[in-house]
Amino acid sequence: MSTRAQVAAIIDHTLLKPESTGAQVAELIAQAAELGTYSVCVSPNQLPVQVPAGLHVATVCGFPSGAHATPVKATEAADAVAKGADEVDMVVNLKLVKEHDYAAVEADIRAVKQAVGDKLLKVIIESAALVDDEIVAVCRAAAGAGADYVKTSTGFHPAGGASVHAVELMRATVGDRLGVKASGGIRTAADALAMINAGATRLGVSATVAILDGLE
Numbered sequence: 001m002s003t004r005a006q007v008a009a010i011i012d013h014t015l016l017k018p019e020s021t022g023a024q025v026a027e028l029i030a031q032a033a034e035l036g037t038y039s040v041c042v043s044p045n046q047l048p049v050q051v052p053a054g055l056h057v058a059t060v061c062g063f064p065s066g067a068h069a070t071p072v073k074a075t076e077a078a079d080a081v082a083k084g085a086d087e088v089d090m091v092v093n094l095k096l097v098k099e100h101d102y103a104a105v106e107a108d109i110r111a112v113k114q115a116v117g118d119k120l121l122k123v124i125i126e127s128a129a130l131v132d133d134e135i136v137a138v139c140r141a142a143a144g145a146g147a148d149y150v151k152t153s154t155g156f157h158p159a160g161g162a163s164v165h166a167v168e169l170m171r172a173t174v175g176d177r178l179g180v181k182a183s184g185g186i187r188t189a190a191d192a193l194a195m196i197n198a199g200a201t202r203l204g205v206s207a208t209v210a211i212l213d214g215l216e
Helices: 004-008 022-035 070-082 094-098 102-116 132-144 164-174 189-198 208-213
Strands: 011-015 039-042 056-061 087-091 120-124 149-151 179-183 202-205
Touching (some): 004 189, 004 208, 022 039, 039 087, 056 070, 070 087, 087 102, 094 102, 120 179, 132 149, 149 164, 149 202, 164 179, 189 202, 189 208
Parallel strands (some): 011 039, 011 202, 039 056, 087 120, 120 149, 179 202
């Protein structure tokens, strides 16, 4: 996969700055439609939004820390779906990950999955803040909880964003059962292609124009 259209078709065109305005989101949607991206990803306070046919709406949950109580995450996710979100990207509870309480991690994810019903759930594991064993264990917990994707990063954590190594490890762990979304710090066509080659099946980016301009 290397053509402009093919890469665009797996991009979540993203605007998650907390100060973003409704006008900026409307511009994002228009740009996404023009570029042919899979979706737009916006903050929950922007919902509902009107999008052209064929463009999906993604939002975030427990963002960006993941440190919210499980019922709060589930309520937020249910509200997002009620307001038209097709996909929800939730942040795991990193405290539980670092304490290696993976049963509790799985329970947190499962509650959000139940809240979104038949909508798609992506689990942000904040891979740059984890060691390899933690990445593997969280991906297994996400799979066990019924999630649809595992996702590298929020793009807001000081530890950093996506890495080829993390994407490769996530793909090796989930196999073909789940999608893998790479996000955080992907700014060029070369970055995007490296993530795809490592096993990413979705990209979360804000530098969509720059990335696609580097492809034919």
